[in-house]
Amino acid sequence: MSSSFSWSRLIRFVDENGAVRYGDVVEERPASEMIGTKVDTLDGDPFGAMTRTHQQATVTKILCPLESTPIFMCIGLNYRQHANEANLTIAEHPVVFTKPADALNSPLDDVTVFLDIQSQLDYEGELCVIIGKDGKNIPEAEALDYVLGYAAGNDVSARKFQLPPFSGGQFCYGKSFDGFAPVGPCIVSKTLIADPQTLDLVTRVDGELRQQTSTADMIWTVKQIIAHLSRGTTLRKGTIIMTGTPSGVGLFTPNGLLKDGSVVEVSISRVGSIQNKMVFE
Numbered sequence: 001m002s003s004s005f006s007w008s009r010l011i012r013f014v015d016e017n018g019a020v021r022y023g024d025v026v027e028e029r030p031a032s033e034m035i036g037t038k039v040d041t042l043d044g045d046p047f048g049a050m051t052r053t054h055q056q057a058t059v060t061k062i063l064c065p066l067e068s069t070p071i072f073m074c075i076g077l078n079y080r081q082h083a084n085e086a087n088l089t090i091a092e093h094p095v096v097f098t099k100p101a102d103a104l105n106s107p108l109d110d111v112t113v114f115l116d117i118q119s120q121l122d123y124e125g126e127l128c129v130i131i132g133k134d135g136k137n138i139p140e141a142e143a144l145d146y147v148l149g150y151a152a153g154n155d156v157s158a159r160k161f162q163l164p165p166f167s168g169g170q171f172c173y174g175k176s177f178d179g180f181a182p183v184g185p186c187i188v189s190k191t192l193i194a195d196p197q198t199l200d201l202v203t204r205v206d207g208e209l210r211q212q213t214s215t216a217d218m219i220w221t222v223k224q225i226i227a228h229l230s231r232g233t234t235l236r237k238g239t240i241i242m243t244g245t246p247s248g249v250g251l252f253t254p255n256g257l258l259k260d261g262s263v264v265e266v267s268i269s270r271v272g273s274i275q276n277k278m279v280f281e
Contacts, residue, residue: 078244
């Protein structure tokens with residue numbers, strides 16, 4: 001996994017010639033502010049060797065930093081303040097659910113919302129952990145060795161199909177629709193974030209502050225989550241772990257649920273921000 005040391009903030013983008021490229025962004029910035037800028041380009045595989053081309057290209061469109069993912073592994077109810085607002089008891093072990101590969105979305109693209117899932121549409125700003133190499137039964141002390149880097153994400157949620165009576169007690173279906181997981185704007189190398197429990201997460205809807213919490217409020221740390229998810233199970237490289245959302249989701253905010261045209265911005269310190277508009281079909 002030598003690639004993690006050859007770049008600091010890995011982006012995937014379309015250049016001025018319409019080619020899809022990888023680039024290295026030297027400083028934290030929102031996805032929207034990357035458009036029109038020049039970046040150093042890279043060749044290779046994010047999970048293998050990457051080399052600098054010693055050339056620059058202009059960013060015309062920001063893509064998800066990962067071309068694909070085998071699966072999203074997601075943690076529910078992982079912030080103490082969120083557990084308090086939901087009036088829910090903290091479980092003995094992490095609450096785990098999944099999102100499929102087709103939920104992956106880019107940091108500035110629209111989230112298309114099918115007619116049946118438009119009511120009770122919600123946002124969940126989250127820190128995403130990108131797994132860099134396959135691992136199984138990973139000890140907590142070695143967990144961060146398996147991390148490629150970190151990104152911001154939005155676990156878009158159709159509460160209608162997450163909550164009773166429609167859900168049957170499961171989370172997956174209401175969170176698994178196509179494009180319901182924007183991720184980006186880059187993958188920040190783990191060499192730049194020694195401790196993922198020291199980041200500040202902020203979510204805004206149409207410019208209004210909704211979530212503002214430190215990852216120090218997590219009930220289970222990134223290390224503990226990786227160890228738990230790899231228990232008897234192979235975590236494949238490219239897996240995206242969504243580590244849970246803080247308090248302030250729309251469900252518990254007066255008039256807080258998303259509408260057609262709502263724009264959700266998720267920002268994480270030292271990572272950057274993503275911004276996606278909800279578009280009802």
